[in-house]
Amino acid sequence: MVSRYDDAVVGAGIIGLAHAYHLARRGRSVIVFERGARATGASIRNFGMLWPIGQPAGPTYRVALRSLELWRVVLAAAGFWHAASGSLHLAYREDEEQVLREFANGAREPDVVCELLGPKEVLERSPAVNPNGLRAGLSSPTEIGVDSREVVAGLPAFLHDTLGVTFAFNHAVTSFDAPRIRAGGSDWSADRLWVCAGDDFQSLFPEAFRTSGLSRCKLQMMRSEPTDTDCRLGPMLAAGLTLRHYRAFERCPSQPALRARVAAENPEFDRYGIHVMAAQNGRSEIVIGDSHEYDDRIEPFDKACIDRLILDYLATFLAVPNLRIAQRWHGTYARHPSEPYLVAHPSAGVTAVTVTGGLGMTLSFGLAERIVDNVLGG
Numbered sequence: 180m181v182s183r184y185d186d187a188v189v190g191a192g193i194i195g196l197a198h199a200y201h202l203a204r205r206g207r208s209v210i211v212f213e214r215g216a217r218a219t220g221a222s223i224r225n226f227g228m229l230w231p232i233g234q235p236a237g238p239t240y241r242v243a244l245r246s247l248e249l250w251r252v253v254l255a256a257a258g259f260w261h262a263a264s265g266s267l268h269l270a271y272r273e274d275e276e277q278v279l280r281e282f283a284n285g286a287r288e289p290d291v292v293c294e295l296l297g298p299k300e301v302l303e304r305s306p307a308v309n310p311n312g313l314r315a316g317l318s319s320p321t322e323i324g325v326d327s328r329e330v331v332a333g334l335p336a337f338l339h340d341t342l343g344v345t346f347a348f349n350h351a352v353t354s355f356d357a358p359r360i361r362a363g364g365s366d367w368s369a370d371r372l373w374v375c376a377g378d379d380f381q382s383l384f385p386e387a388f389r390t391s392g393l394s395r396c397k398l399q400m401m402r403s404e405p406t407d408t409d410c411r412l413g414p415m416l417a418a419g420l421t422l423r424h425y426r427a428f429e430r431c432p433s434q435p436a437l438r439a440r441v442a443a444e445n446p447e448f449d450r451y452g453i454h455v456m457a458a459q460n461g462r463s464e465i466v467i468g469d470s471h472e473y474d475d476r477i478e479p480f481d482k483a484c485i486d487r488l489i490l491d492y493l494a495t496f497l498a499v500p501n502l503r504i505a506q507r508w509h510g511t512y513a514r515h516p517s518e519p520y521l522v523a524h525p526s527a528g529v530t531a532v533t534v535t536g537g538l539g540m541t542l543s544f545g546l547a548e549r550i551v552d553n554v555l556g557g
């Protein structure tokens with residue numbers, strides 16, 4: 180007999196899990212299909228930074244804030260480690276300090292609280308910051324750190340136990356002709372299909388994506404061995420290179436000059452799309468990244484020179500003694516020239532969701548809530 184569900188979700192990454200959460204909370208019967216024995220995509224390869232400050236002010240920023248409200252509920256209910264540590268952007272050059280000043284002074288959403296700190300206050304918030312040449316820091320209390328590997332591995336059991344969501348791992352969905360689903364060589368049945376397949380836009384409904392402008396981006400990442408117990412980063416850290424990465428800083432008049440200075444001083448940063456961030460998890464490991472290589476430049480092989488550039492830059496703002504790298508990996512995500520996410524309805528009863536850009540963890544629960552409400556009414 181074919182099992183019948185209201186909703187079938189493709190993909191047990193964070194976007195699929197967030198959709199399953201909202202659908203099941205409506206009392207619907209939900210099954211999640213994941214082609215792997217567990218999710219191994221971008222959702223377990225990221226920093227675990229829930230990072231509204233990277234979004235420009237506007238609707239997506241508000242989705243990010245709503246998402247963090249939902250994240251807090253889920254993290255508390257599921258008992259996952261997290262740190263409401265906020266973020267700190269550090270300035271070591273005059274133009275970096277100027278961008279931070281413009282950002283702090285500029286009009287933002289009324290509920291954004293960020294302040295410009297002097298070196299002494301920065302070091303009080305994070306003693307691991309390198310004091311040499313430090314000029315200022317932009318402190319925001321909003322950002323939350325999670326352990327993405329723990330969360331993505333643990334959410335299926337939480338969703339099953341609390342909301343009755345069914346999971347079918349090792350089941351790749353190969354077709355959907357409502358209500359018939361073909362997955363893992365068997366037939367299943369669901370009224371609706373929610374495709375949350377990450378950066379795989381070739382396997383299901385490729386025609387919906389062909390002209391969408393989607394492409395891919397590869398990022399190299401590292402994780403340190405646990406630091407000494409007395410070495411705590413506190414807030415998640417970023418520095419000058421990040422001020423040219425996130426769209427939120429585009430409204431700062433001094434950003435183009437900062438970009439030009441970085442490009443002239445070290446073209447390798449632009450060549451490999453490098454900006455450097457660091458976050459410490461509950462085991463005192465520091466997650467470090469990243470680089471950005473696009474489309475035809477993506478190779479299966481990682482570049483040692485990228486890791487070197489990242490670690491050398493990290494040392495300019497992080498002073499952690501005996502930092503030893505324990506793991507290196509890369510991840511990929513979907514990218515779009517202008518949209519932070521794409522939602523398509525390629526056939527009757529099908530919704531396909533792709534978060535484009537590096538903030539899918541941040542947007543996940545808020546975005547899924549909005550999409551489910553739009554499709555089902557709410």
Ligand SMILES: Cc1cc2nc3c(=O)[nH]c(=O)nc-3n(C[C@H](O)[C@H](O)[C@H](O)COP(=O)(O)OP(=O)(O)OC[C@H]3O[C@@H](n4cnc5c(N)ncnc54)[C@H](O)[C@@H]3O)c2cc1C
Nearest residue numbers: 190192193194214220222225228352377510538539540541
């Ligand atoms: C290195 C890196 C760092 C990042 N850092 C951050 C960060 O700190 N903060 C932040 O907000 N965002 C970050 N991001 C972005 C974020 O990780 C992604 O936007 C998000 O994880 C995308 O989630 P997803 O569920 O769409 O995709 P994925 O996690 O890739 O999950 C898609 C899942 O679908 C499954 N699947 C695909 N096709 C099928 C099929 N036909 N049948 C069954 N299963 C299928 C795949 O196996 C996979 O498990 C980062 C991304 C990377 C790569």
